[in-house]
Amino acid sequence: MTWAERWEMIVRWAPMLWDGTLVTLQLVGIAVVVGLFFAIPLGLGRASRHWYIRALPYSYIFFFRGTPLLLQLFLVYYGLSQFQVVRDSALWPYLREPYWCALITMTLHTAAYIAEILRGAIQAVPPGEVEAARALGMSRRQALWHIILPRAVRIGMPAYGNEVILMLKASAVVYTVTLLDIMGVVRTLNARTYQYEMFFLIAGLIYLVITLVFTQLFKLVERWLKVDASRNR
Amino acid sequence: MTIRLSLASVALGLLLGLLGASAKISTSAPLRGVGGFYTSVVRGVPETLWVLMAYYGTTSMMNWLGSHFGNPYLTLSPFAAGTIALGLCFGAYATEVFRGALLSLSPGQREAGLALGMSRLRIFWRITLPQLWRVALPGLGNLYLIMLKDTALVSLISLEEVMRKAQVAANATKEPFTFYFMAALIYLGLTVIIMGALHWFEYRANRGYTRTEL
Numbered sequence: 001m002t003w004a005e006r007w008e009m010i011v012r013w014a015p016m017l018w019d020g021t022l023v024t025l026q027l028v029g030i031a032v033v034v035g036l037f038f039a040i041p042l043g044l045g046r047a048s049r050h051w052y053i054r055a056l057p058y059s060y061i062f063f064f065r066g067t068p069l070l071l072q073l074f075l076v077y078y079g080l081s082q083f084q085v086v087r088d089s090a091l092w093p094y095l096r097e098p099y100w101c102a103l104i105t106m107t108l109h110t111a112a113y114i115a116e117i118l119r120g121a122i123q124a125v126p127p128g129e130v131e132a133a134r135a136l137g138m139s140r141r142q143a144l145w146h147i148i149l150p151r152a153v154r155i156g157m158p159a160y161g162n163e164v165i166l167m168l169k170a171s172a173v174v175y176t177v178t179l180l181d182i183m184g185v186v187r188t189l190n191a192r193t194y195q196y197e198m199f200f201l202i203a204g205l206i207y208l209v210i211t212l213v214f215t216q217l218f219k220l221v222e223r224w225l226k227v228d229a230s231r232n233r
Numbered sequence: 234m235t236i237r238l239s240l241a242s243v244a245l246g247l248l249l250g251l252l253g254a255s256a257k258i259s260t261s262a263p264l265r266g267v268g269g270f271y272t273s274v275v276r277g278v279p280e281t282l283w284v285l286m287a288y289y290g291t292t293s294m295m296n297w298l299g300s301h302f303g304n305p306y307l308t309l310s311p312f313a314a315g316t317i318a319l320g321l322c323f324g325a326y327a328t329e330v331f332r333g334a335l336l337s338l339s340p341g342q343r344e345a346g347l348a349l350g351m352s353r354l355r356i357f358w359r360i361t362l363p364q365l366w367r368v369a370l371p372g373l374g375n376l377y378l379i380m381l382k383d384t385a386l387v388s389l390i391s392l393e394e395v396m397r398k399a400q401v402a403a404n405a406t407k408e409p410f411t412f413y414f415m416a417a418l419i420y421l422g423l424t425v426i427i428m429g430a431l432h433w434f435e436y437r438a439n440r441g442y443t444r445t446e447l
Contacts, residue, residue, distance in 0.1 A: 066424045067417045068385035071396060075417065078403060079410035172279035176389065183281060190289065197293070200286045204278045211277040 006198060013189055020185035021206055027181065028171050031106035032164050038111035043118030044144075057115060064112030070173045072109055077101040077177045098177040106174075110167050117163060121156030122148060154227050161218035165211055172207075182206055234394040236423070238315055238384050243377060245320030250327025257332050268328065275325035280383045283322055288314035288390040315387035323380050330372035334365050367438040374431035378424060385420075395419050 045057040064072065080086045080095055094100040125148050133143040175184035186203045190196055256268030275283070292308050299307025309317070338361060346356035388396035399416035403409035 063417070063421065066382075066421045068382040068396070068420065070385045070388070071399075071413060071417055071420065074400070074403075075410065075413045079413045082408055082410040169279035169281075172281035173386065175281075183279070183285075187285075196289045197286075200282060200290045203282055204274075204286075207279055207282065208274065208277040 001195075009193060009195065009198075010202065013185075013193075016180075016185050016189070017182070017202065017206065020180055020182040021210070023179065023184075024168070024171055024181040025210070027102060027106060027174065027179075028164065028168050030103060031110050031171075032114075032167055035107045035110035035114055036160075038107065039114035039118055042111060042115035043122065046115055046119040047122045061112045061116055064109050065116065069105065069109050069170050070176065073102065073105045073173060073177060076105045098174075098179050102171075102174040102177060102179055106167065106171060109170075110163065113163050113166075114160065117156045117159040118152060120159070121152035124155050125151045154225055157222055157225060157227050158218075161214070161222075164218070165214055168210060168214065169207065234392065235381070235384050235396075235419075238312065238319070238387060238392065238394060239377070239381050241312075241316045242319035242323055242380060242384075245316060246323025246327050246376075246380070247373075249320060249324025250331050253324060253328030254331030254335055257328060258335055272325045272328050275321055280318070280322050281386050281389070283318040284315060284386045284390060287318040287321075311387065311390045311392035314390060315384070315392055319380055319383055319387070322383065323376060326376050326379075327373060330369050330376065331365065333372070334368035335361070337368050338364055367442070370431070370435050370438055374427075374435075377431075378427060381423060381427065382420065 042057045042060060045053050046061065048054050076095070077098060086092060086095060095104075129147055129151065130143055133147040134140075138146065171181060172183040174181055175187055178184070180188065182203050186199045189199045193199075253268050253271055256264045257272070259265060259268075288309060288311060291314070295307045295309055296305055299305050342360055342364075343356055346360050351359070384394060385396040388394060388400065391397065395416050399412045403412040406412070
């Protein structure tokens with residue numbers, strides 16, 4: 001195969017690769033944002049003083065962090081159809097779709113990781129600041145909203161950025177449930193053109209570029225939140 | 234098979250990690266460049282892609298290599314491909330862990346070794362490595378737990394590990410939830426066992442040291 005032929009092939013399939021990139025970005029984007037909202041009650045519960053509040057978030061986090069995303073995806077996509085109840089339920093039109101299954105699994109998966117980041121961040125808030133807030137007459141709830149959470153968000157931000165990139169890479173498994181994300185498009189093109197190395201290389205480059213862009217974006221966000229300034233205690 | 238694969242990948246990964254860390258803190262700029270390139274490229278690309286690339290992407294190269302040895306159908310087995318891919322990824326992350334650990338050792342120790350007339354290799358083996366192990370252990374333990382879950386990806390190139398077996402059983406019995414859930418329990422069980430083992434290793438490695446407690 002000559003370079004001209006290769007180039008022509010890349011140009012021909014570029015729109016499809018672009019669509020795949022959009023699918024990946026969409027899945028990751030929705031999962032990490034919705035996951036963050038799920039993670040807040042989980043992380044707060046996990047940092048609770050009472051064991052009965054801690055227990056449920058703890059087991060949730062343990063399960064989702066202790067098993068592979070691929071397995072969780074299969075559990076949702078193939079596994080749930082085993083139950084007649086699920087197939088009769090109103091959610092079935094969604095749970096039958098690979099897209100929704102991937103989105104649900106990724107959200108639940110990343111929520112567990114983000115919750116753990118949040119717990120670490122909450123526990124890293126200097127206790128003196130919480131005590132100071134309480135001494136100023138703030139209620140527990142006020143201290144949580146005005147002191148603990150804003151502080152924890154800044155402490156946890158760099159770890160959250162890492163989690164987004166980890167999710168981007170983990171999202172490559174969704175092609176196994178027939179979704180056409182970057183990896184799915186590449187596998188389709190592998191089968192159609194019998195070209196393996198070239199498309200793997202292109203996929204690698206696409207992921208690398210997205211990773212780089214995300215890293216830079218998170219640097220901007222960190223600067224905007226003044227993460228550095230709030231770090232020296 | 235899952236355990237065997239993870240152990241083989243760790244062995245390769247530790248080696249790559251040590252080499253990578255030595256390259257990254259070396260005084261020669263090209264070596265540092267190679268180390269930096271390795272970690273940033275490997276960590277920026279999904280593990281799934283590495284696994285598929287190690288298996289499907291190497292066929293023509295292996296065939297070409299094999300044709301020189303009189304075996305034009307030479308290919309990597311799923312196990313070999315999986316080990317290479319996971320080892321490569323583990324190595325990239327381990328590089329960072331080792332680099333941090335190497336930098337935490339005081340240079341005076343190495344200089345003392347030099348003053349005693351020890352060779353570089355001997356200093357590495359007798360002075361650096363035993364201390365490195367202690368500092369790097371918690372980080373490496375985390376990486377191992379992450380990698381254990383990545384072994385599930387090797388089912389995509391049809392290696393008969395836990396995930397693949399669950400898939401086969403699920404298809405045969407039409408009870409996917411039961412078998413995938415069993416596989417999940419196996420992964421959780423392995424995680425618990427490894428966490429226990431790591432705890433013991435850390436306890437052993439930290440004999441004679443006091444722990445910083447808040």
